[in-house]
Amino acid sequence: MTLAAHHGETARRLNGRATAAILAASGLAIVLGVLVAAGLLGQTGIRADFAARLLPPSLAHPFGTDPMGRDMLARTIKGLAVSLKVGLLAASFSVVIATALALAAATLGRGADAVVSFLVDATMGLPHLVLLILISFALGGGTTAVIIAVAVTHWPRLTRILRAEILQLRHAEYVTVSRRFGRSWWFVARHHFLPHLVPQMLVGLVLMFPHAILHEAGLTFLGFGLEPSLPAIGILLSESMRYLTAGRWWLGLFPGLSLLLVVLCFDAIGNGLRTLTDPRASQE
DSSP: HHHHHHHHHHHHHHHHHHHHHHHHHHHHHHHHHHHHHHHTTTTTTTTTOOTTTTTOOOSSOOTOBTTOBBHHHHHHHHHHHHHHHHHHHHHHHHHHHHHHHHHHHHHHHHHHHHHHHHHHHHHHHHHHHHHHHHHHHHTTTTHHHOOOOOOOSHHHHHHHHHHHHHHHHTTHHHHHHHTTTTTOOOIIIIIIIIIEEEEEEEEHHHHHHHHHHHHHHHHHHHHHSOOTSSOOHHHHHEEEEEEETTTTTHHHHHHHHHHHHHHHHHHHHHHHHHHHHOOHEEET
């Protein structure tokens, strides 16, 4: 490779990393803006105003109003904030499950590895939405049930990634030396494996976020999710169904587009983190 070509390749990689960083920062800014706006709105979008019911989008109400006269922009922002909180808890618990199972598979012997592999294959082989509905229904629905249902169904892929990473680390020189000094696998897992897995865990958390949010909205839309009193996106979409045929298109369009925007923001954040933390990804 000539010097000019080498400089061109280096510039391309740097531009790719800069673009990923800008997109990730923009996505993070939008997500934080939603959370801040939801906190500042207070009771806006909660109180009914029957004099302003079912108004189309306007300057006063950019997203229109619902059948009770509540501002749909405010309710959409509050719904996104609820989804973000539920998604954060569910994704965090799922990362904890994935990390614990990956460590167990890689450090507790072939029997534990076989059990974890079976659990991963069995979970991934089941219809995802059906499993979510069954777990949420069995737990009685509500916020806690949705968090548990999403958490216990989203860990398999991350478990595979972390397990493969740990199996590679087992042959690292510093791990071999630590074992020769009589350190247990538990010591090695805490002091050598976990610090190395932090970037993968962080990227996995962020990439799991949009899936958790979409599945929470889907469960709520089907009636197995959050309480109807909460202004969640799934509830807004479910309530809009009976009015869409009457021409009240804004009741479903804007919450749906807003949910899609937040999901794309998390995709941008996750891809940016993966590019910035993985040298191989930055060279693609």
